[in-house]
Amino acid sequence: MPDNESSISEGFSSPPINQDFSFKYTESGGLTARYLLISYDSKTNILASSTDITGSNITQKPINDTDKTDLKNAITENEFFIAKTDYPPEKEDPSLASYNLTITIGDKTHATAWTNASKDLQGGITKIVDQIKKLVAKEKVV
Numbered sequence: 788m789p790d791n792e793s794s795i796s797e798g799f800s801s802p803p804i805n806q807d808f809s810f811k812y813t814e815s816g817g818l819t820a821r822y823l824l825i826s827y828d829s830k831t832n833i834l835a836s837s838t839d840i841t842g843s844n845i846t847q848k849p850i851n852d853t854d855k856t857d858l859k860n861a862i863t864e865n866e867f868f869i870a871k872t873d874y875p876p877e878k879e880d881p882s883l884a885s886y887n888l889t890i891t892i893g894d895k896t897h898a899t900a901w902t903n904a905s906k907d908l909q910g911g912i913t914k915i916v917d918q919i920k921k922l923v924a925k926e927k928v929v
Contacts, residue, residue, distance in 0.1 A: 806893035807830050808890065809827060810826065811889045812824070812825045812916065812919055815840075816883060816885050818882050821884070824837045824838075832850060834922065834928055836923060836928045850926060858919070859892075861919075863892075867897060867915055870897070871909070872899055873899070874902075874905035874906070876906075877904065880904065
């Protein structure tokens with residue numbers, strides 16, 4: 788059997804890149820009690836955001852194919868599907884901001900949560916969030 792690129796992912800828990808994908812990213816809490824929700828679904832090609840916990844002020848826009856590919860590459864290249872599900876802070880503090888990222892590719896879903904005081908956060912998570920925020924800023928959906 789000849790080597791092919793699909794064999795790279797065998798033994799690695801990231802799903803194939805050619806499948807539909809979606810994500811939901813939230814930031815909440817902190818000293819200003821802020822809330823931010825950013826989501827995307829490749830089936831509808833809609834990037835959406837809200838800064839209200841009720842979801843009443845949603846901004847939505849489609850994204851171009853290049854941005855869609857860049858986003859999906861950030862997810863798969865940064866090994867999100869092998870990240871821990873929780874990166875707790877060393878001690879609880881009501882002023883901490885909390886973050887949650889849930890990603891689905893095909894039939895595989897993974898979620899992780901952390902705070903602004905979490906230790907040993909997988910660097911790939913930060914890279915994925917940076918890509919999400921870059922896209923949101925470019926599309927002006929927040």
